Amino acid sequence: MSDTQKIGFIIGSLRKGSYNRMVAKALMERATKNFECTIIEIGDLPLYNEDLDTDTPPEAWTKFRKEVKGMDGIVFVTPEYNRGTTAAIKNAIDVGSRPYGKSVWASKPAAVVSASMSAMGGFGANHQLRQSLVFLDMPVMQQPEAYIGKAQDLFDKDGKLTNEDTGKFFDKIMDTYSNWVKKLT
Numbered sequence: 001m002s003d004t005q006k007i008g009f010i011i012g013s014l015r016k017g018s019y020n021r022m023v024a025k026a027l028m029e030r031a032t033k034n035f036e037c038t039i040i041e042i043g044d045l046p047l048y049n050e051d052l053d054t055d056t057p058p059e060a061w062t063k064f065r066k067e068v069k070g071m072d073g074i075v076f077v078t079p080e081y082n083r084g085t086t087a088a089i090k091n092a093i094d095v096g097s098r099p100y101g102k103s104v105w106a107s108k109p110a111a112v113v114s115a116s117m118s119a120m121g122g123f124g125a126n127h128q129l130r131q132s133l134v135f136l137d138m139p140v141m142q143q144p145e146a147y148i149g150k151a152q153d154l155f156d157k158d159g160k161l162t163n164e165d166t167g168k169f170f171d172k173i174m175d176t177y178s179n180w181v182k183k184l185t
């Protein structure tokens with residue numbers, strides 16, 4: 001285990017004012033001092049197409065695969081679209097999982113956090129995403145489960161978390177995740 005753990009955050013929403021991005025940033029701020037957190041952007045990844053996965057795949061795929069490969073752990077922060085995760089996250093997962101036998105996800109300790117405007121906090125998205133992570137052989141932190149409901153009520157206009165209880169919960173998520181990563185790397 002190296003001294004600094006590199007953690008990549010993957011955010012499933014592409015819109016500028018995304019609550020999930022605010023959640024990701026609030027989580028990153030709470031990371032322990034030995035965690036180096038980076039957002040891995042997924043908005044410019046061409047849709048996965050096996051025909052393009054030749055010796056010279058799209059540049060954005062190569063960059064993304066390299067970035068994920070360099071991480072010690074991955075935190076997925078996903079909205080819920082129609083009771084599932086977003087196309088953007090699923091595409092990123094598919095891109096990183098290929099070529100066959102060269103997945104960049106395997107063994108990386110993961111956490112899944114979902115946030116939505118409804119009270120259910122993206123439960124459907126969270127668990128749909130977990131289904132893929134089982135197949136990708138990513139050990140996913142089980143507890144605390146993180147379904148962040150009514151996300152629109154938790155931040156101020158600058159995207160700063162204002163809800164104290166949620167802040168404490170985010171502390172717990174990052175503490176537990178940091179121990180999870182340390183145990184597995």
Ligand SMILES: Cc1cc2nc3c(=O)[nH]c(=O)nc-3n(C[C@H](O)[C@H](O)[C@H](O)COP(=O)(O)O)c2cc1C
Nearest residue numbers: 013015018019020021079080081082083116117118
């Ligand atoms: C295509 C689409 C489908 C959605 N489906 C759901 C849903 O199934 N469950 C839910 O709680 N919210 C749903 N929403 C609302 C999202 O929770 C809300 O737009 C949220 O703010 C998206 O996350 P973001 O702020 O990070 O972009 C949907 C939004 C869109 C655009």
